Amino acid sequence: MADSSSSLPPLSEKISYKSYFLRAVDLTILGLLLSLLLHRAVHMSQNDTVWVVAFLCESCFSFIWLLITCIKWCPAEHKPFPDRLDERIHDLPSVDMFVTTADPVREPPILVVNTVLSLLAVNYPANKLACYVSDDGCSSLTYFSLKEAYKFAKIWVPFCKKYNVKVRAPFRYFLNPLGSSEDSEFSREWEMTKREYEKFIQRVEDASGDSYWLDADDDFEAFSNVKPNDHSTIVKVISENKRGVGDEKEVPHIVYISREKRPNYLHHYKAGAMNFLVRVSGLMTNAPYMLNVDCDMYANEADVVRQAMCVFLEGSMNQDHCAFVQFPQDFYDSNAGELVVLQTYLVRGIAGIQGPIYAGSGCFHTRRVMYGLSPNDLEDNISLSSFATRKFLAEESLARVFGNSKEMVTSVVDALQRKSNPQNSLTNSLEVAKAVGHCNYEYQTSWGKTIGWLYDSTSEDVNTSIGIHSRGWTSSYLLPEPPAFLGCMPPGGPEAMLQQRRWATGLLEVLFNKQSPLIGMFCKKIRFRQSLAYLYILTWGLRSIPELVYCLLPAYCLLHNSSLFPKGVCLGIIVTLVGMHCLYTLWEFMSLGFSVQSWYVSQSFWRIKTTSSWLFSILDIILKLLGVSKTVFIVTKKTISETKLDSKDGSSQRDKDDDGPKADSGKFEFDGSLYFLPGTFIVLINLTAIAGFSMGLQRLNPSYKGGGSSLAEVCVCVLVVMLFLPFLKGLFEKGKYGIPLSTLSKASLLAVLFAFFSVRN
Ligand SMILES: O=c1ccn([C@@H]2O[C@H](COP(=O)(O)OP(=O)(O)O[C@H]3O[C@H](CO)[C@@H](O)[C@H](O)[C@H]3O)[C@@H](O)[C@H]2O)c(=O)[nH]1
Numbered sequence: 120m121a122d123s124s125s126s127l128p129p130l131s132e133k134i135s136y137k138s139y140f141l142r143a144v145d146l147t148i149l150g151l152l153l154s155l156l157l158h159r160a161v162h163m164s165q166n167d168t169v170w171v172v173a174f175l176c177e178s179c180f181s182f183i184w185l186l187i188t189c190i191k192w193c194p195a196e197h198k199p200f201p202d203r204l205d206e207r208i209h210d211l212p213s214v215d216m217f218v219t220t221a222d223p224v225r226e227p228p229i230l231v232v233n234t235v236l237s238l239l240a241v242n243y244p245a246n247k248l249a250c251y252v253s254d255d256g257c258s259s260l261t262y263f264s265l266k267e268a269y270k271f272a273k274i275w276v277p278f279c280k281k282y283n284v285k286v287r288a289p290f291r292y293f294l295n296p297l298g299s300s301e302d303s304e305f306s307r308e309w310e311m312t313k314r315e316y317e318k319f320i321q322r323v324e325d326a327s328g329d330s331y332w333l334d335a336d337d338d339f340e341a342f343s344n345v346k347p348n349d350h351s352t353i354v355k356v357i358s359e360n361k362r363g364v365g366d367e368k369e370v371p372h373i374v375y376i377s378r379e380k381r382p383n384y385l386h387h388y389k390a391g392a393m394n395f396l397v398r399v400s401g402l403m404t405n406a407p408y409m410l411n412v413d414c415d416m417y418a419n420e421a422d423v424v425r426q427a428m429c430v431f432l433e434g435s436m437n438q439d440h441c442a443f444v445q446f447p448q449d450f451y452d453s454n455a456g457e458l459v460v461l462q463t464y465l466v467r468g469i470a471g472i473q474g475p476i477y478a479g480s481g482c483f484h485t486r487r488v489m490y491g492l493s494p495n496d497l498e499d500n501i502s503l504s505s506f507a508t509r510k511f512l513a514e515e516s517l518a519r520v521f522g523n524s525k526e527m528v529t530s531v532v533d534a535l536q537r538k539s540n541p542q543n544s545l546t547n548s549l550e551v552a553k554a555v556g557h558c559n560y561e562y563q564t565s566w567g568k569t570i571g572w573l574y575d576s577t578s579e580d581v582n583t584s585i586g587i588h589s590r591g592w593t594s595s596y597l598l599p600e601p602p603a604f605l606g607c608m609p610p611g612g613p614e615a616m617l618q619q620r621r622w623a624t625g626l627l628e629v630l631f632n633k634q635s636p637l638i639g640m641f642c643k644k645i646r647f648r649q650s651l652a653y654l655y656i657l658t659w660g661l662r663s664i665p666e667l668v669y670c671l672l673p674a675y676c677l678l679h680n681s682s683l684f685p686k687g688v689c690l691g692i693i694v695t696l697v698g699m700h701c702l703y704t705l706w707e708f709m710s711l712g713f714s715v716q717s718w719y720v721s722q723s724f725w726r727i728k729t730t731s732s733w734l735f736s737i738l739d740i741i742l743k744l745l746g747v748s749k750t751v752f753i754v755t756k757k758t759i760s761e762t763k764l765d766s767k768d769g770s771s772q773r774d775k776d777d778d779g780p781k782a783d784s785g786k787f788e789f790d791g792s793l794y795f796l797p798g799t800f801i802v803l804i805n806l807t808a809i810a811g812f813s814m815g816l817q818r819l820n821p822s823y824k825g826g827g828s829s830l831a832e833v834c835v836c837v838l839v840v841m842l843f844l845p846f847l848k849g850l851f852e853k854g855k856y857g858i859p860l861s862t863l864s865k866a867s868l869l870a871v872l873f874a875f876f877s878v879r880n
């Protein structure tokens with residue numbers, strides 16, 4: 120496939136972002152933290168228990184910072200050169216593209232079809248692509264929308280390729296009006312395509328309102344009387360690109376699938392859906408590479424497949440063993456500044472170790488790796504070693520591992536040996552494809568245990584990722600500008616809290632299962648610093664405890680009249696630490712084009728989610744470990760943003776004021792759930808402490824000697840209140856922006872108890 124001449128320029132390069140200055144900053148902060156710990160340890164005996172508690176919290180923070188410093192030491196990313204691909208590779212490999220959806224209400228079909236359309240239109244030969252959509256909602260509406268999307272794709276795909284359209288998700292593309300300078304042929308076609316898009320959307324909307332007529336259509340028979348959690352497998356080939364030659368007018372294959380569901384079976388949420396996608400695509404097209412995106416994550420860069428191939432195909436010529444290529448998850452709404460910063464600075468750091476962590480979306484996987492191969496099963500990076508051939512290719516063991524389908528086993532053998540796929544018609548595989556979607560197909564096989572996407576965590580992405588890195592594979596990180604994929608994030612409020620809780624719970628599940636980096640560090644092929652990176656991510660939930668305690672300590676000290684911080688010159692340690700950390704994180708935000716305000720919102724949201732969502736994740740994991748309850752994957756609600764195209768599609772400034780309403784304007788939504796209790800309590804108690812201190816309440820303490828708390832503790836209380844500003848505002852607002860009375864009364868009761876305890880104790 121590849122031209123072996125080594126004189127040609129490379130398809131991709133690894134770029135290092137090593138910075139001595141940033142290392143020095145990281146080390147300085149670490150040094151300050153350690154000196155604070157030292158100071159506390161030396162003066163422990165002269166102070167009360169507050170110092171012990173503070174010492175423990177600060178030890179946790181120092182450990183986290185140590186991890187961060189290790190992770191960020193040598194950041195790197197890959198830079199692809201897609202222009203060189205055609206010169207070097209004469210026959211591009213096939214790619215199967217997977218989109219998962221689970222709920223037509225929380226994930227509107229219009230969003231799903233836009234993601235599908237963006238994938239169908241990428242710059243890659245259409246006869247090398249197939250798009251599989253897994254629908255865990257088993258919705259006739261989703262199926263209908265996809266059928267309609269195919270009709271529109273026949274206009275959209277050629278239009279995009281003819282005019283080299285940049286944004287290939289039509290709902291985003293048509294947000295901007297036609298420029299006045301465009302030539303008339305383009306304008307005509309633009310208008311026509313837009314009209315067709317609007318008609319298509321209208322048909323989908325009509326069907327969303329009233330879909331009874333779908334029942335009359337034979338093609339929808341499979342959807343009659345089904346429930347999302349109780350139905351047989353459905354596999355429908357929506358379009359087949361028969362004898363495609365890869366010209367610009369072709370549309371890749373589109374296949375709709377929905378695995379069998381029965382009430383008393385475990386379905387393993389997204390991971391289960393992914394494994395069914397792997398099997399069906401294995402039977403139909405069996406491409407060596409698989410792209411996986413969430414249903415809201417459309418392809419924003421038409422060259423994305425070519426970019427990923429630059430890394431894989433370069434890797435197959437040197438011994439790099441790249442198992443997957445991950446693109447960052449970027450967002451078209453601006454609720455996710457913090458995630459973007461994390462991906463740029465932290466994930467780039469991890470990318471410099473063994474490779475980025477698989478993030479669940481925007482990732483190209485290698486089929487053979489998903490089938491359980493390790494780097495040393497390969498002889499020259501292409502063919503199986505003789506040992507691996509014996510180990511993998513014995514028919515009976517294959518059936519045990521991959522399930523009892525002859526056709527599936529044949530397809531696995533082909534994939535492992537990298538045989539090109541026989542050009543069968545997709546419809547010939549319909550029956551076998553349905554068979555591998557049965558509830559009990561995976562029973563006593565290795566699916567979800569060592570093969571495919573791994574089960575037992577609602578963060579199946581990190582779980583699967585650690586499984587791959589533990590076998591010794593590396594991965595690569597590409598950060599193209601504009602971003603390759605754009606999705607949506609819920610704004611600050613109940614949905615965001617729910618999502619954060621699922622993530623933190625899922626990560627803790629991995630920490631305590633057999634994939635745990637705590638074990639892998641010593642007995643698997645994962646690199647030491649990579650294990651530390653996983654440890655950093657997997658312990659997110661546990662951080663809630665020191666963070667919560669630290670938000671309460673200053674209030675306790677004020678009410679109790681004890682000092683939390685060193686006095687005199689040593690107070691400088693704290694001041695420098697806080698100042699440096701603020702400037703450092705602010706710089707990280709601003710260097711990516713974010714505003715000061717979004718930095719502030721993100722700092723605030725970090726504290727809010729840590730002290731509530733992450734705290735609840737600890738409860739989830741305890742209940743799971745005790746066998747009391749199971750963890751669940753509640754799909755995040757997705758909304759279609761109407762904001763105009765901005766930075767992400769070209770220019771460099773991310774936050775523009777004329778962008779319409781934005782969640783990062785600080786408006787935070789509340790409801791009656793328990794998520795908002797810790798935050799409300801923290802605000803109330805800190806306000807009480809400030810008020811109490813200014814009124815001299817601490818003198819009521821029987822052991823009052825004076826000289827305890829000082830301005831430092833007051834300042835930190837003010838800082839905490841500022842970090843929980845949405846809650847402070849929520850005290851005075853009404854409706855969804857106001858804290859409900861029930862939450863307020865519970866929090867007040869807690870605050871009174873806490874204050875009483877602090878003053879009296
Ligand atoms: O039973 C399920 C549940 C979810 N999904 C799909 O999984 C994807 C991710 O779900 P979403 O609700 O969007 O979760 P997010 O928190 O936004 O997603 C992040 O976190 C998840 C793990 O918690 C990963 O699976 C995702 O890839 C990652 O983007 C969506 O396409 C869903 O349709 C299913 O197919 N079946």
Ligand SMILES: [Mn+2]
Pocket residue numbers: 413415606607755
């Ligand atoms: Mn999502």
